[in-house]
Amino acid sequence: MSSPITSTTTQKTRPLALVTGASAGIGQSFARLLARDGYDLVLVARDSMRLDVLAKQLEHEYGSQTEVLPADLTKVDQLAVVEQRMGVNPPIDLLVNNAGFGTFGSFHELPLDAEDREVRLNVLALMRLTHAAAGPMVARGSGAILNVSSVAGSQPIPGNATYAATKAFVTSFSEALHEELRGTGVGVTVLCPGFTRTEFQERSGFEGGRVPVFMWQEPDDVATAALAALAKGRTVCVPGSLNKVANAFSNATPHAITRRLAGSVIRRT
Numbered sequence: 414m415s416s417p418i419t420s421t422t423t424q425k426t427r428p429l430a431l432v433t434g435a436s437a438g439i440g441q442s443f444a445r446l447l448a449r450d451g452y453d454l455v456l457v458a459r460d461s462m463r464l465d466v467l468a469k470q471l472e473h474e475y476g477s478q479t480e481v482l483p484a485d486l487t488k489v490d491q492l493a494v495v496e497q498r499m500g501v502n503p504p505i506d507l508l509v510n511n512a513g514f515g516t517f518g519s520f521h522e523l524p525l526d527a528e529d530r531e532v533r534l535n536v537l538a539l540m541r542l543t544h545a546a547a548g549p550m551v552a553r554g555s556g557a558i559l560n561v562s563s564v565a566g567s568q569p570i571p572g573n574a575t576y577a578a579t580k581a582f583v584t585s586f587s588e589a590l591h592e593e594l595r596g597t598g599v600g601v602t603v604l605c606p607g608f609t610r611t612e613f614q615e616r617s618g619f620e621g622g623r624v625p626v627f628m629w630q631e632p633d634d635v636a637t638a639a640l641a642a643l644a645k646g647r648t649v650c651v652p653g654s655l656n657k658v659a660n661a662f663s664n665a666t667p668h669a670i671t672r673r674l675a676g677s678v679i680r681r682t
């Protein structure tokens with residue numbers, strides 16, 4: 414992003430971004446790219462050691478002031494600490510709601526606890542942090558929110574039912590807020606990546622080895638596309654030509670067809 418969103422406060426000269434899920438994958442890419450572009454950062458995830466290492470690197474390489482805020486965002490009390498961070502100085506200029514995970518398998522056979530945490534993280538935490546950020550941003554007349562969804566949110570996916578539903582929420586919610594906040598100085602963009610080489614598949618128990626090589630993207634490329642879309646005030650960012658085509662097909666085709674297709678692809682992979 415060539416021109417970082419400018420802070421309205423007089424106490425600081427560098428904009429401040431809070432990135433959730435900054436310890437790995439796309440979130441770590443966001444943190445690096447934002448630090449390179451002149452942001453100070455608040456890094457959120459559970460693994461405080463990984464965040465500490467990243468913070469030191471960003472301070473060393475880019476001179477970024479970096480605050481480490483370890484939190485399990487599925488836990489109400491720890492999420493509350495991050496929510497409260499939105500309301501104190503220095504204010505957050507950019508919130509990147511990136512933390513998320515998926516579960517794969519037959520819903521009735523999956524452990525309910527993991528499904529519960531998936532909804533808490535992908536939906537509830539994202540919604541609550543957006544609320545905590547949007548109020549102060551609207552009051553200041555500036556700020557931006559980047560929510561990470563998925564192309565999986567464009568259709569029901571048998572074998573990945575809860576995850577696809579959480580991402581459908583993220584996409585719909587973010588698109589609605591983009592319109593609600595039009596004219597307030599606060600931008601909302603939703604990122605819908607496809608297969609991206611991160612720890613996501615391993616953590617989710619998804620066997621990514623059968624997915625053709627040409628379908629994968631690197632996290633830096635995905636985060637770069639998202640930040641460019643945010644800077645242009647775009648509503649939705651689908652990175653990569655293949656994902657754009659797949660997403661357009663999902664949006665234009667009745668669910669009766671896409672859910673059957675998705676089910677057969679998931680069964681084969």
Ligand SMILES: NC(=O)c1ccc[n+]([C@@H]2O[C@H](COP(=O)([O-])OP(=O)(O)OC[C@H]3O[C@@H](n4cnc5c(N)ncnc54)[C@H](OP(=O)(O)O)[C@@H]3O)[C@@H](O)[C@H]2O)c1
Nearest residue numbers: 434436437438439458459460486513563608609611612613
């Ligand atoms: N990779 C893909 O193919 C793909 C495709 C579409 C969309 N996405 C979305 O992209 C986003 C980032 O995923 P990724 O691919 O970068 O996966 P990743 O490499 O597994 O990273 C996930 C990040 O979320 C954090 N996290 C997980 N559970 C958390 C919790 N309870 N509280 C706080 N932080 C938590 C992890 O850190 P800790 O373990 O340290 O907490 C990690 O930093 C997710 O929303 C995902 O749904 C990914």
